[in-house]
Amino acid sequence: MKRNESWWIAIYLPCACAFGLLFMCVFFQVAGYWLSGGEDFIVLIKENTPLYLKMAGVGFVLGFVLWFFNIR
Structure with a gap:
């Protein structure tokens, strides 16, 4: 981390x-379900909500690690 780096990037x-991992996880799972003939994808989203929350948590940790080690 640089000394003169603004702190908003630590949150952003x-x-x-x-958000990126959450969007990719939901989008590709719903797209695969729909392409394989699934009809009611709202139930799929409700059933897999814990998975989506885990992926969002992993994305948050990944973003913090990228910020901490100044990887861009």
């Missing part, structure tokens, strides 16, 4: 990584 980067 983890949140952006969490």
Whole structure:
């Protein structure tokens, strides 16, 4: 971390990584379910909510690690 680096990036980067992983996880799971013939994907989303929350948590940790070690 640089001395003159602003602190907003410490919040932005983890949140952006969490949102990105959450979006990818939900989108690709629903797309695969729909393409394989599934009809009611709302039930699929409700059943897999803990998985989505875990992926968002992993994204937050990943973003923090990327910020901490100044990887861009």
